[in-house]
Amino acid sequence: MISINLSHTAEYALRAMSWLALLPAGKAVTAHELSDATFVPVHYLLKIMRQMVSAGLVTSAKGHGGGFALAKPAKRISYMNILAVVGYDAHPNQCVFGWGKCNSANPCPMHDSWSAINQEFQEWAEKTTLAQIREGTTEMLPMPPAAARRARKSALEKGVSRGRKAAEEK
Amino acid sequence: MISINLSHTAEYALRAMSWLALLPAGKAVTAHELSDATFVPVHYLLKIMRQMVSAGLVTSAKGHGGGFALAKPAKRISYMNILAVVGYDAHPNQCVFGWGKCNSANPCPMHDSWSAINQEFQEWAEKTTLAQIREGTTEMLPMPPAAARRARKSALEKGVSRGRKAAEEK
DNA sequence: GATACAGTAGATAAAAATATCCATAGATAA
DNA sequence: TTATCTATGGATATTTTTATCTACTGTATC
Numbered sequence: 001m002i003s004i005n006l007s008h009t010a011e012y013a014l015r016a017m018s019w020l021a022l023l024p025a026g027k028a029v030t031a032h033e034l035s036d037a038t039f040v041p042v043h044y045l046l047k048i049m050r051q052m053v054s055a056g057l058v059t060s061a062k063g064h065g066g067g068f069a070l071a072k073p074a075k076r077i078s079y080m081n082i083l084a085v086v087g088y089d090a091h092p093n094q095c096v097f098g099w100g101k102c103n104s105a106n107p108c109p110m111h112d113s114w115s116a117i118n119q120e121f122q123e124w125a126e127k128t129t130l131a132q133i134r135e136g137t138t139e140m141l142p143m144p145p146a147a148a149r150r151a152r153k154s155a156l157e158k159g160v161s162r163g164r165k166a167a168e169e170k
Numbered sequence: 171m172i173s174i175n176l177s178h179t180a181e182y183a184l185r186a187m188s189w190l191a192l193l194p195a196g197k198a199v200t201a202h203e204l205s206d207a208t209f210v211p212v213h214y215l216l217k218i219m220r221q222m223v224s225a226g227l228v229t230s231a232k233g234h235g236g237g238f239a240l241a242k243p244a245k246r247i248s249y250m251n252i253l254a255v256v257g258y259d260a261h262p263n264q265c266v267f268g269w270g271k272c273n274s275a276n277p278c279p280m281h282d283s284w285s286a287i288n289q290e291f292q293e294w295a296e297k298t299t300l301a302q303i304r305e306g307t308t309e310m311l312p313m314p315p316a317a318a319r320r321a322r323k324s325a326l327e328k329g330v331s332r333g334r335k336a337a338e339e340k
Numbered sequence: 341g342a343t344a345c346a347g348t349a350g351a352t353a354a355a356a357a358t359a360t361c362c363a364t365a366g367a368t369a370a
Numbered sequence: 371t372t373a374t375c376t377a378t379g380g381a382t383a384t385t386t387t388t389a390t391c392t393a394c395t396g397t398a399t400c
Contacts, residue, residue, distance in 0.1 A: 005175050014266055018279045039268060043360055063367025064375045096184055098209060109188045113302040117294045124287045132283040200346065214389055232347045233397025
């Protein structure tokens with residue numbers, strides 16, 4: 001659970017998508033690489049990525065050299081777009097009390113205090129895009145921790161090009 | 171799931187506490203009444219209320235005439251206080267990527283965009299108290315939907331003072 | 341004291357979220 | 371063509387969250 005209480009799934013989706021946004025446009029990354037970089041369990045990640053693909057946010061390619069890449073420019077993919085894919089319902093007027101009709105004219109006890117922050121979040125998620133990521137922080141990421149680990153492992157188990165394979169055969 | 175993705179438990183806690191805040195100071199309400207008013211399953215509510223009691227936000231009294239009431243003035247109970255009881259961790263600097271050290275000097279790819287809204291939420295939860303509830307909307311709540319239902323039911327099954335009892339005996 | 345009320349405590353059950361596994365199909369390279 | 375890579379789709383397992391149940395303790399009223 002993260003501060004604004006994202007589900008694991010939502011958090012994973014954001015991580016994976018932002019990682020894709022860091023790649024040179026058009027370059028595909030495999031699920032394994034993505035998993036290593038983002039610490040998202042491979043199979044679960046694959047499941048999430050499939051949803052991203054059918055939602056049209058990501059393209060996929062099978063076979064050698066295949067993988068995942070953003071389907072459109074980073075600045076055209078908002079956080080809200082991503083969260084929506086993993087089941088986040090944008091209910092600008094959703095009520096903490098579950099009241100069907102809850103608005104300033106007919107507020108639940110928490111309406112006033114809640115709707116303020118809620119609306120801010122909605123707006124933030126809609127206007128913030130994957131482009132924000134690329135801008136600030138690319139250069140801080142020469143190699144993600146997991147990729148480094150994997151590289152070390154791979155080096156140890158000499159000669160095999162993919163660390164994972166080597167690890168399995170041990 | 172509500173907009174900012176509160177867990178059911180967190181949502182329930184907020185509802186129950188805000189209901190207590192609406193009562194005349196010192197008046198106790200039973201778990202059943204609270205459950206009717208807030209649509210929180212009784213037993214689950216009881217479990218949550220126990221946590222509120224041990225956290226010192228609520229007082230409880232057993233036996234006839236007993237129930238729950240706020241342990242201190244509404245304005246001294248912040249939403250953050252409530253959320254903390256049900257397991258919400260206030261991590262002003264928690265990282266979407268799960269990086270141990272993630273701050274403006276060493277940011278994860280999402281740090282900049284995320285920390286802004288995250289911090290807003292933290293501040294909001296800390297400065298907003300149950301007093302906000304009482305102020306605005308008390309008069310809009312002559313009788314909550316469930317209480318009304320219960321009263322109707324009770325009236326139908328004539329003569330017994332507690333609707334619940336009557337329903338069970340039917 | 342007896343009775344009914346109401347919270348406490350902990351066990352158990354059901355449902356949802358998270359994670360893993362396996363058998364396939366498409367794509368590339370040799 | 372064959373072997374290898376990689377995503378797809380669906381089944382299954384695990385864990386966590388949510389919900390329910392039962393026995394018990396304290397309190398007030400009669």
